[in-house]
Amino acid sequence: MESSEINTIINQYKGKESAILAILQDIQGKEKYLPKEILEQVSQKMQIPMTHIFRLATFYNALSIKPRGKHKIDVCLGTACHVRGGNKIIDKLERDLSVSVGETTKDKRFTLESVRCVGCCSLGPVAVIDGHVYGRLTQDKIPALLKDFK
Numbered sequence: 275m276e277s278s279e280i281n282t283i284i285n286q287y288k289g290k291e292s293a294i295l296a297i298l299q300d301i302q303g304k305e306k307y308l309p310k311e312i313l314e315q316v317s318q319k320m321q322i323p324m325t326h327i328f329r330l331a332t333f334y335n336a337l338s339i340k341p342r343g344k345h346k347i348d349v350c351l352g353t354a355c356h357v358r359g360g361n362k363i364i365d366k367l368e369r370d371l372s373v374s375v376g377e378t379t380k381d382k383r384f385t386l387e388s389v390r391c392v393g394c395c396s397l398g399p400v401a402v403i404d405g406h407v408y409g410r411l412t413q414d415k416i417p418a419l420l421k422d423f424k
Contacts, residue, residue, distance in 0.1 A: 275305055280315050291322055295330060298337055307338045335387075343378045343385040345423045348402040352391030355398035359412070363399050364388060366413040370420065383423070 283300045287293035297316065302308050308331045317324040331337050347367065351360045364375060367386055371379050378385040394400045397409025401419075408419060 275301065275309075275312055277315060279304070280312060281319065284316070284319055289320060291320060294320065294322060294327065295334075298327070298331060302337055306342045306344070307340055310339070313339075341378060341382065343382050345383060345404050346385045346387065348387045348389045348392070349375075350390070350392045350394070350398065350400040350402070351388045352395065352398075354395035355391075355400055358398040360399040362413055363401060363411050363416070366416045367401075370416060384420075 280301070283297055286300070287297055294316075297320075298308060301312060301316070305312065313327050313331060314324060316322070317327050328339075331339050349355075349360060349364050349367065351364070364386075368374055371384055371386060373379055373384070373386050375386055375388045389402075392400055392402055392407065394407050394409055397407065399411045400407060400409045401411055402408070403419075403423065411419075
């Protein structure tokens with residue numbers, strides 16, 4: 275990301291420190307994660323200590339300082355999804371993608387995460403891929419589901 279793009283994002287929020295979370299979200303939306311070099315530029319341009327920015331970037335699960343895949347898979351492990359086999363969905367995805375929860379595939383195609391509840395309890399077990407909800411999942415449905423994401 276070019277310095278001018280970072281400036282544009284910061285200027286959208288008039289450089290207000292109170293908007294730092296929104297700024298980080300916008301940067302991550304473009305980069306898929308928050309590279310250290312970009313965080314340092316934001317720190318300098320906004321005159322916010324790097325420790326404060328790093329704390330925010332590592333506190334919120336929605337933000338990541340590690341590269342993420344092109345497609346983010348969130349598997350629900352809330353009570354309803356857990357009871358209906360959410361852990362089996364996680365196990366199948368970990369096997370098929372050769373990653374553990376919190377990791378990104380070597381080809382940077384997928385990042386696998388677990389979440390507590392996505393609010394679709396009647397559809398459990400549920401996965402959210404790139405913001406789209408896929409419900410009533412079974413291990414048998416996973417290979418076909420993954421093929422849809424190139």
